[in-house]
Amino acid sequence: MRHPSTDLADAMAGAYNAGDMERVIALAARAGDGADEGVLLLLGLAQQASGRYDRAATTFHRLVQRRPEVSAYWNNLGVACRLSGDLAAAEQALSRASALAPDDAEVLYNLGLLHIQQRRWPLAREALLDAVERAPGFIDARLQAAYACYVCGDNTAQEAMLAGAPDWPGQPAEQALILSAMLSAQGDLAGALRTLERARLPGGPADEPLRWRIAAQRVLLHERNNQLEQAQRALERLPLAALEALPADARQARADVWRAHAALAMRSGACAEAATLYRRALALATDDETRASIGFALASACDRQGRHADAWHAVQDAHAAQLEIARHVLPELLAPDSQPLQAAELDHAAYARWKPLSAPDDRRSPVFVVGFPRSGTTLLEQMLDAHPDFRSMDERAFIHELTERMAQVGQRYPDDLADLTQSEADQLRAAYFRMVGRVLPDLGRHRLVDKNPLNMLCLPMIMRLFPQARIILCLRHPCDVLLSCTMQPFRSPAFMVLCSSLQRLARGYVQAFEQWYRQVEVFGPRVLEWRYESVVGDLDDHLARLGAFLDLADASPMARFAEHARGKRFISTPSYAQVTQGIHAGAINRWHGYRDQFEPVLPLLRPLIDRLGYTV
Known part of the structure; x- marks a missing residue:
């Protein structure tokens, strides 16, 4: 004969599966204080599903008191506490669940959601990436992990989490809005629009x-x-x-x-x-x-x-x-003496220790476009991309990622560049071109343009892997550069901090150029300086100089860069609108309208302004 509690649990399960949470709760009342484990579980789930989060937490707390060894009950308690706003209790419960089941993707996912609510973004990123590692098909975890990476400025992991995202089932509308924004930031407009089209209301x-x-x-x-x-x-x-x-x-x-x-x-x-x-x-x-x-x-x-x-x-x-x-995200960067731009350099003695290695010639090496952000790098990139010999890949941090790969195998960058074997250097180049291939699968025999302004801080890596590469340094009046940086919503947390005050930004700008010139003296790279104001004044002459530097028979296609940019699917930088409008002088001496704000930093900038040939 069936036990009455079994019949009650079956009735509750039927009501729960039918979505009738009120009936589940009403049926549970019949059990009174003697409700068994199954009844309490269904009651707690129904209370949570109907928005009674405090009551659900109380119910799940009864369960963990009865069965403290069951991680799922601690997980349920943690979720209910989080939804009720008791974040401390939620963290305690989810930590207990994680200790009991460290490989449970659901627990890690809920812990990640808790950290998002606490705005502890690095912890959220870690927990959610761990959840995806244990359950790669866990779409909700992938989406939230991508969002945590997005906030943390981890573009590489974000892209990995969103692989295949346009083909995911339709998402709830709020999540679809977030997902479409991230896909758009990656340049996948079609996927972003499809995500919105399939959003579930x-x-x-x-x-x-x-x-x-x-x-x-x-x-x-x-x-x-x-x-x-x-x-x-x-x-x-x-x-x-x-x-x-x-x-x-x-x-x-x-x-x-x-x-x-x-x-x-x-x-x-x-x-x-x-x-x-x-x-x-x-x-x-x-x-x-x-x-x-x-x-x-x-x-x-x-x-x-x-x-x-x-x-x-x-x-x-x-x-x-x-x-x-x-x-x-990076609280340590808010210290007054912090340096958001992390850079490493070598002196002449360290460079003299480099073992000779074979490397590609200049035609098989990327053309690197560098300079401080907002110096005209996107404009130059679009000019080069308009030429049939070149292909650009938008702004990617692939050279920087190679420095991180060295760290992952226990090598110190840049010191251990000296001891790289031919095989290790070839492997780093192969890793670089694999990353390029994911962005430009049809690169073929085109010459690659690698435009990333702050590659100017990675000159040792460039010179070790591509010593014959042509490098173009974009220059613009430092005050116009700093004003433009100040006015831009950069996604990188480090750049958020760097640009938060004109004093901090000016200090970072000067340090970047001081390092650049020290490293140029050490390595002697093949560099062309490309000055924004001069290009605006005489485009044809500067395109001829650029063509000669790159050994081009005909540089004229680069003059049609604005038309080319209008036809591109996506330009990731803040200049996405400006580069479609052609050359104009409106951005020159724009800083004069803010001279009062610049007066305190001009003494810091003046030596570099003089060195670059500008005036104040």
Whole structure:
């Protein structure tokens, strides 16, 4: 004969599977204080599913008291505590679950979600990557791991987590918005749009605001990829007047739509209208990333109107928000004497110890485009990419990743470059070209353009693997460079910190160039200096010089770079819009509008300004 508790548990399971959580809870009441393990488990799950998180935590706490050796019950308790807002209790429960089942991907996933809620991003990244390692098909874990990597600035791991993401099943709308943004940042517009198309709405009153948010993101994706006609058509389906019909609490939907209208207003030159819309959106921002993103956009709108004081105020607020992000990712960089730009160099004696190794000639080596960010590197990259002999791969940190590969096998960079064997050097080059091949599978016989500004800090690695490579150093007035960096929403936490104050940024800029010139003296690389202001003044002459440096028979295709850039699917840097517009002088001496802010750092910059041939 069946035991009554078995019948009760079966009835509860049937109700739970049918989605009737109220019936599950009502049935559980019949068991009273003598409810068995199965009844308590179903009760806790139903309470959690119906939003009664405190009660669910109480129920799961009863379970762990009865069966403290069962990791799943501690996991359930941790989830309920996290959802109820008791993060300390959640961490204690999930830590216990992890100790009992260290290889349980579900536990690691929930621990990662907890760390995200705590804004402990490096711990979240670690736990979620561990979850994916143990369960590679765990899509929710892959998505959240990618997001943690995104916040931490770990682009390589983020891309690995999102492999195949466009073919994942449709995601809940909130997650689809995050996933589409990450795919777009990787240059996969088609995947980003497909993710939005397949987003799952929750049903009920929340659907309409989410539809508006998805539509607004579609506008921004097209704009970010320079598809302005598609962006405008999508925007026409989001009339501002219709926002009044949205529920009063649909704050995020309103902000997203205002941002979409503002972005297109900026592209059409209606900067005052854009500034008004950005201010409305900023007033509704609730998280640091949104405040920063809108703040930088508002600063740009004010700057283009010549309202420099307003622009500076907006950009300082944006940096304050970014510093809060960085504080939870790399808190050690916030120390006053920290150096966000990590660099390593060699002296003449260390270079003299290098063993001779064979290496590719200049035609089989990449052309490296370096310089401090915002010095015109993207402009030059697009010029080179417009030439049929070259292929660029957008901005990649592959050379830097080779230094990390050395560390992974116990080699010190740059000291142990001297002792590399031919086989080890060949393996590093092969690893580099494998990474290139994932981005440019059809590179073929084209010459590779590796544009990464801060490769200027990796000259020892470049010279060890590609000693015959041609290197182009992009130069621009230091004050214009620093102003442009200050105005940009960089994703790297280290660069967030570096650009957070003009004093810190100026110090980093000077240190980068001092190291560059010391390393140039040591290695004697083949370098062409490419000066932004001179290029603007006489493009044809400088293209001829560039062609001669690269041994090109005909440099003229590079003059059509703006048309070429408009046809590209994606340009990852903040210059994605400017490079489609051709050469213009508007960015020269832009810093003069902010001279009062620059006066305190001019003594630090003046020696380098003089060395580079500029004036103040």
